Amino acid sequence: RNTPVQKVFNGHLRVLNWEFLDAYENSSSPEFSMLAKKVKSTVEEIYRNHADIGPYHKETVITAFSEGSVIAYYWSEFLVPKYREESLDRAMADKQSLVQRWNPRLRNPMLKVESVIAFPVDPSIAHSARDNSCMFSLHAKEGEVTSFTTPGFPNSPYPNNALCYWALRADASSSISLTFKTLELEPCRDDSDFIKVYDSLSPVEPHALVRLCGNYAPFYNLTFLSSQNVMVVTLVTNKEGQFPGIKAEFFQLPKMKACGGTLKGDSGTFTTPYYPAHYPPDTDCVWNIEVPSIKNVKVRFNMFFVLEPGIPVSSCTKDYVQINGTRYCGERSQFVVASTTNKIEVRFHLDQSYTDMGFSAEFLSYDSSDPCPGKFTCNTGRCIDRSMRCDGWLDCVDGSDERSCTCTEQQFRCQNGWCKPKFWVCDNVNDCGDNSDELQCSCAADSFKCNNGKCVPNTQKCDGKDDCGDGSDEGSCSTVGQTTVPCKEYTYKCRSGRCISKQNPECDGEQDCEDHSDEDNCNCGLRSYVRKSRIVGGQNSDVGEWPWQVSLHVKGQGHICGASLVSASWLVSAAHCFLALQGIRYSDPSLWTAYLGLTDQGDRSSPNVQTRKIKRIISHPFFNDYTYDYDIAVLELQSPVTFTAVVQPICLPDATHNFPVGKDLWVTGWGATVEGGTGASILQKAEIRLINQTVCNQLLTDQLTPRMMCVGILTGGVDACQGDSGGPLVSVEPSSRMFLAGVVSWGDGCAQRNKPGVYSRLTSLRDWIQEHTGL
Template sequence: MSTAMYNNCQNGNENVTFLGKDSKMPSKQKRTGLVVGLVLGLLVLAAVAGFLIWWFAVRPNQLQQDSVPKMGAQRNLGTLVFSGEMTLVDATYKPEYNDPKSLEFRETADALQDILNKTIANDNFLFKYYNKSVISAFSDGLIAYHWIRFDIPPEQSELIPKLTADRVLETLRRGVRQEGKRSIQAFTIINITASITDPRMARNPRDSECLFRLDATSTIQKFQSPGYPNEHPVQTRCQWQIRAPEGSAIMVKFPYFYVQDSCSTDYVFIFDSLSTDTAHAITQNCGHRPPTNPLEVISSGNLMLINFITDSTVQRPGFDARYNAISAITAATCGGVLNNLTGNFTTPFYPSFYPPMVDCTWNINVPIGMKIRVKFTMFRLKEPGVSIRVCNKDYVQINGTKYCGERSALTLNSNSNNMVITFHSDSSYTDKGFSAQYNAYDPQNPCPGQFSCATGFCISKELQCDGWNDCGDMSDEKKCKCEEGHFVCDNGICKPMYWVCDQVNDCGDGSDERQCSCQKNQFRCTDGTCLPNTVTCNGARDCADGSDEASCKESAGMCTDFSFKCGNDQCVNKLNAECDKVTDCLDGSDEKDCDCGERPYKHNRIVGGQNADVGEWPWQVSLHFQTSGHVCGASIIANKWLLSASHCFMSEDLSYREPGNWMTYSGMNDQQKEEKSVQIRGVKNIITHTDYNQMTYDNDIALLELTEPLVFSSTVHPVCLPSNSHVFPPGMPCWVTGWGALREGGNTATLLQKAEVKIINDTVCDTVTEGQVTSRMLCSGFLSGGVDACQGDSGGPLVCLSEANIWFQCGIVSWGEGCARRNKPGVYTRLTKFRQWIRKHAGV
């Protein structure tokens, strides 16, 4: 057997005694040839023995030493670390094991590390790249937590895929029990595990800095990241081992959490164990969480491990944490029998993360003859790498179907007066869980005064057969009797006649575009002109608007209406090239000034919620006029510039045109609360468009210069402005926000409101507004009505999310007939027509 490494990877050799000088030299015998012969013989034998010992014992070990990289060589190697645990049968847990400096910890850890060393040495491939094994902690059981490190040289990096967790685990399971029995301090080892781990989380408790051992009690205690509340150090490697009394669980809350939003470099990783084995991971988090969405986690037992890792050069404050012990019985108890006609139920400790290894069952019973509808107002059971079609880990099961992931809408009906709902969480990764409401209903009239979707969801009857998929499964658009002036799609859906041949597949099956004037072998320009397909991407501008060359790599340099124009006048024929996180311009101007359109805070999706969350729309501004309070909205486009609508200021009352009569409130959510995050600024200058028409609202755009710059934060952040070539296609979902009236003629809102609307085709927009829109306007909303901006929202932003997850302002709330009326969508100032105007006057 090859020489093993002992004593915590000190590369110690087996004990080999070389013959010393005294051993080689016999006592002197005078003048006897026999003695001389004996001496020579012994010398020869000693030399031969020494050579054999060196060849068979020392040389292999030296080769092994040369082949095993030391920790100092880490940067130049492919480092793989596997972590896990093992159970020691017939061993007794001692309180001294909690202290890595204690003699008991050292002796037992050294013995187990020696066993792991010998076990790995039995696999020639693994041992060639083996570095060390470390016992990092012990817990009741007796359970020992370990990690094992391997280093593969760069020139052999192709071998990394072969050094897998399965290979390591197979070797451990095959040999660790035998080596444990052979050990001087004999152990019977079972249930050994190993999984791949970020090497940065591998901590040796006997020589690591920033490693803390905490004892949780019923009293709330705290700990913080290094440097908090100032910036944490670069390359932080910290770990907190938290223990609670037996029979308890641990709750940790983070009132403040701000880590660089890149979980590949910076993160907090929490485990339901004292090992970084992903089989017991609770969550990995990064980014900035608002106070309305704090990170709160719970363990399944009396152990928890928290790791804080940073490598990004961008430093953040880190976190402030609170922890305490709670009853494990409470943490695992949930479910029950629900007999009322209406009620609510949630995952354990909602809105905190639910604990691992929990099973709950709710049995809902209502009177015979009635049925049950369950509506989830929040649903988050997300887990890395889990398909929402399979839901093989955490799930909710209803009517025999499993549900998981994150869902924006989930409403389910029972088949009888009884419904059984089960919830299961496994040993790894937890989430916010769900909050649900249930109610009993008459199956003969499931949605009184409303339309009943096949999903069980109830919608307004006005939304049925309006051409929009309001139910989510198209059930509101099926079996419709089309009104006069509507087109009947092949799939039975009704669409307005003026949507036919508008180059948008409104029906979903293409039938509204099938009988249009262009032939199959023809290309239709956006202005309706039909040309042969051969004109596309041929380097020539055949369509008047150049749409035949849009998004053509072959047409690089050709400028069309759809081209993005770089700072060096280069044209990029790529749809929405700016701020898509891909540099297309040679001078990089398409990705310049793109620190915009991102929401610093991480938000949950609230199903059906219309109240905006704190920091959800950080570019939204409230404009207050004198003592009248909120009058109009605006959006942040730079630290000293806001964007709004001209009609907010161009009133017959000249006082509205005076900058000194206005105050701006950025970062506001509630009009009636004094929020510390709100930044109040005066207005230095109001710039309205010189061609603004008070009769038609044409060119309804204004710029506000602030008296002093804003300080960008988690609740105050600019939105991105689109280039003049940016396309917001019909049907695209966008959001309008503001404190406007909640209904026509009603009072303005106290809390910031949000509404999802859809971009409406220009042809449709022109038709329903009877030709009142100009090319500098666009329509957005729903022709069926019900959702719209209203009085007080004027000047506020209409924003759309790009494929690169960046928010662009598409429009400015301008005008409309009433609020949310049928066939009267909201009309917005089209920002793509004013990009040069904004740049000219604000330099943005």
């Protein structure tokens, strides 16, 4: 009960009758010392006059000053008995009481004080603040950008067990724009290193703008705005790890005078302040929108990021947009809010902490009798193409585009009336919502359902025979204490020659083989940049998002095919890319150049990009250019690549690896096919799903072979995945590693909405790849 507790508070107060001097920015100046002495004396006087504070005060340190008239920042340390801790917290939180307790006639009549504010902080941070070795004070220069880095960046890692502190200032009546150009810290955990930015010179939680950890791609939006002319950046590190650190830059800009306004016309656009930078805190904006009187008005939010840590989107108690009495917050895909008149008011409220990118919106006038001319109107007011009506995908958030539909021959009618593509039947995923697409697929009670959909008697499970045909009835059959099983074509073989029953054991972070060979050669399938940009509904890839993606060029023709990097010297692609065509022998390695680390086809000279010539091309000898069976090739580079943040190999699966029906996969590429057609400039991505082989074979009239796998697109309104011939089909495994599941084979890899795409199945061709590459 009487055990003393150490408490530290960070705070600030405003001195009304004092003018700010430039010398106050330098904590070593005589002027700083003189004013700090006066302010410290004032703070101590305030504490002394408060019975719940004065007896426990140990020390106060003045840390900084800023304009307005003068704002003084300080931290105070207390040693208080445990039973008095709550009383101290209450007293320090009572801003009004702190000011009233100070009697200016007693000690320092020169200082007229108001706004005494203090917040509890971690004592260890306050103690670290006494060490000035990693403390920096920077002032923006008019018309210039000022940069700063963590100590040693980029040649050596930032220090462990450190608190680094950058006080950023701008001229009076200015605000600060801060951008992190590089941010590579320890991966995020509860106790990992982190950067925190504050809208104050006092690093206290109520003024925190953002907390950052891990690493971010170079083009991730990390720009933050201050509400005043000061900002603090802190780096708190633990005792572990070696990581590069940060490079940041800031500049000053005129303080925002007003936010919002009146918008008139048939249509127009508006955004949050400084969009897409993180909006400044402590702001209120109101837009009054008016369209011609004979029309109604609606607002469409194309991008919406108003997310506050720990705040449920159902409450929206901190930052929010308010329209028609309803609050909106969080991270939302495109949505529409309509008015029943020609006027609408949009309110945007921001509190003092944690900001986000904001929104990009447009207002539109519409005729209430025909709100979406030539299009389908969702019940929410959103307009979509009529082709999306009854296509099997919920393009309207409320599903109104899929109600009261007549299904086509290519579609399955769910019991709830929805129409779904037939290739989603029996794929272990409840696409209908009422599970009716999976009802006729289950096995009898005394049977086992194989991963490929086949049913076998329970008595045949774990009997040492592959009754399913895909080995799934023999998977995970080891008994307690038994680590190995008889080797079969469906069991994973360790380097020792022993086999284990565990499915997909390779590179899963667990040593399953006695010789640990299942975890060898696992430097693959991981992205260096774990934070991706927030593009809602977008298909553009980030730099470094798919670091194994290769672009294969032919001189004079540009990008022709895709490929996947599987080691420093080897690529995997499709054999059909190297067929002779129009008199050109594409099997000649000298024709080809491989570009690695490439995202934008128009930026092949980027320092991220590595270029290699091809030493040899080996196509599968059984490749059939009519059926596209065995559509696989490996390419050896003339010289090995250097692995970087944007050039990394993807993991090759073992021949026994199982990619289950219904699993979501990713296809990437620039949309090029051997047959021609224009591709995209930026690397594209699409999420797709593995289809039941039996169902797919029926849809494709028995054109599938065991070397092929079927996928279907997952997004309504998309007629083709932007895959390349030869490009990767990627599976994200439970370990977060990515494995090459397939190679784009037929056409562009996805075809139409009701027609599956076909890929070469890597597991069926794995032994051939190993034979020719040693991998």
